[in-house]
Amino acid sequence: MKFSKIPAVTITRLSIYSRCLEALAQEDVKIIASDKLAQKCGINPAQIRKDLAYFGEFGIRGVGYFVKELLFEIKRILGLNKTWKMALVGIGNLGLALVAHENFIRQGYEFVAVFDVDPAKVGRRLPSGQVIYNLEDLDQVVKEKGVEIGVIATPASKAQSAAYRFISAGVKALLNFAPIQLQVPEGMAVENVDFTVKLDNLAYHLTMAET
Amino acid sequence: MKFSKIPAVTITRLSIYSRCLEALAQEDVKIIASDKLAQKCGINPAQIRKDLAYFGEFGIRGVGYFVKELLFEIKRILGLNKTWKMALVGIGNLGLALVAHENFIRQGYEFVAVFDVDPAKVGRRLPSGQVIYNLEDLDQVVKEKGVEIGVIATPASKAQSAAYRFISAGVKALLNFAPIQLQVPEGMAVENVDFTVKLDNLAYHLTMAET
DNA sequence: CATTATTTGTGAAATTTTGCACGGATATCT
DNA sequence: AGATATCCGTGCAAAATTTCACAAATAATG
Numbered sequence A, B: 001m002k003f004s005k006i007p008a009v010t011i012t013r014l015s016i017y018s019r020c021l022e023a024l025a026q027e028d029v030k031i032i033a034s035d036k037l038a039q040k041c042g043i044n045p046a047q048i049r050k051d052l053a054y055f056g057e058f059g060i061r062g063v064g065y066f067v068k069e070l071l072f073e074i075k076r077i078l079g080l081n082k083t084w085k086m087a088l089v090g091i092g093n094l095g096l097a098l099v100a101h102e103n104f105i106r107q108g109y110e111f112v113a114v115f116d117v118d119p120a121k122v123g124r125r126l127p128s129g130q131v132i133y134n135l136e137d138l139d140q141v142v143k144e145k146g147v148e149i150g151v152i153a154t155p156a157s158k159a160q161s162a163a164y165r166f167i168s169a170g171v172k173a174l175l176n177f178a179p180i181q182l183q184v185p186e187g188m189a190v191e192n193v194d195f196t197v198k199l200d201n202l203a204y205h206l207t208m209a210e211t
Numbered sequence C: 001c002a003t004t005a006t007t008t009g010t011g012a013a014a015t016t017t018t019g020c021a022c023g024g025a026t027a028t029c030t
Numbered sequence D: 001a002g003a004t005a006t007c008c009g010t011g012c013a014a015a016a017t018t019t020c021a022c023a024a025a026t027a028a029t030g
Helices: A008-026 A034-041 A045-053 A067-078 A093-100 A102-106 A135-145 A156-168 A195-210 B008-026 B034-041 B045-053 B067-078 B093-100 B102-106 B135-145 B156-168 B195-210
Strands: A084-089 A109-116 A132-134 A149-152 A173-176 A189-192 B084-089 B109-116 B132-134 B149-152 B173-176 B189-192
Touching: A008 A034, A008 A045, A008 A067, A008 B195, A034 A045, A067 B195, A084 A093, A084 A135, A084 A156, A084 B195, A093 A109, A093 B093, A102 A109, A102 B195, A109 A135, A132 A135, A135 A156, A149 A156, A149 B195, A156 A173, A173 B195, A189 B195, A195 B008, A195 B067, A195 B084, A195 B102, A195 B149, A195 B173, A195 B189, B008 B034, B008 B045, B008 B067, B034 B045, B084 B093, B084 B135, B084 B156, B093 B109, B102 B109, B109 B135, B132 B135, B135 B156, B149 B156, B156 B173
Parallel strands: A084 A109, A084 A149, A109 A132, A149 A173, A173 A189, B084 B109, B084 B149, B109 B132, B149 B173, B173 B189
Antiparallel strands: none
16 A cells, blocks of 8 residues: 555546446445446446555455445545645636635535735635635735645746745645646645646547548 | 557647747747756656657757747647637536636637526627527537537536537537546547546545655 | 356556667767 | 767667456355
8 A cells, every 4th residue: 555656547547436436326326346337437347446456455246346335435545534625826717716616615625715916806705705815925824724735727927936835835735727837846746737738639639530 | 650559648748848838939949958848848858759759750869859840840730720619518607717718719729609508698698709509509509610629517417418419419529627427439539627536636645645 | 055147356468658778960169 | 070069769678557367255046
């Protein structure tokens, strides 16, 4: 169960399994085999078993997996048995949409603070309840509120400086929506959510498929 | 230069290179070596050269790459020498933010139509100019406007049916923001933009780092 | 209770992806 | 011009990841 030995793709897939399992639980399915789950996720069944094997034995041979139990275990593995506190920088269109998005809170992620540089925005209260703080106060607010994950929804030009603020405030994980490769010190976790990279993949696929 | 032989990660990285190169062009850098570009992208330099080698020879030994030229070539490879027509389903917070997002149009992606089921929304005009169509008319509108990429920004529960509509309208590429694994026929391209999967990765990282 | 049908967990093989290291091409310097 | 330094393109090896295939465990059947 060594941290470094577990591939990042495995973690990503665990997250996908947890989502599929949640849907199954909702449909009141009690037990599922790796074949069925694999089909639902679009993943090879052996892959699922291998992924789970990194963390233990959760199934019963000849039977399958208890949906609720496996879901619980995966969530425990991912660290979703707590609420994670997030802060967001950049209250533009995207930032607003993210803060308003109910999926986050449902999954155990909560925006406890939002920041912007625009003086016209600072001090206002969002429909979702948060008051917009001045970016200058990030360090202090992050420490006060115990922010664990920093979300960057600024334009690309401001993203790196926002990252620096989070870093010096001691935040160790960043979710970056800006289309830029952030420079961060060793040990930080950065995940990029990049629309245009995804679109470029689609464009390539369409272009190739033509021939 | 066989389509199927080129890894998807290579395409993703090409997209990242193109972004870095765009930044460099902006800074008026004329020539760059794979080492420098690699540093900027956080990628191994040999990897960059390998990725490019799939498509041809773009550099000069002992010199490097001409920034503008390489950028042009990568964009050509990805199919970005044209404007791609997108349609979006689901005008919620996220959908609105996406349609308003300037990055898309800047990169050659244009929303030519948006759809919703809510009768209160249908017929209204967005600040970005598009009139909201009734989802029922998707097939017709998609064909009329020549939509090439479908964007799904509905709740998870409506995403699959939105996908079906795009599929039967002949759209071959989907960008899916709903937290669900879409079922699509062979040959379709689907890219998922999944915030919570990314957050789960961060949560796992933080949880592991604790110990 | 033995036989048959499932389905997990896992070693080993197959495949994919990455990274090294070096030949060859280009530029610079003395 | 020759020597030196730089840097691309690529064969090859290493590493990582996926997939196969089967033993072991469980349940169902007659």
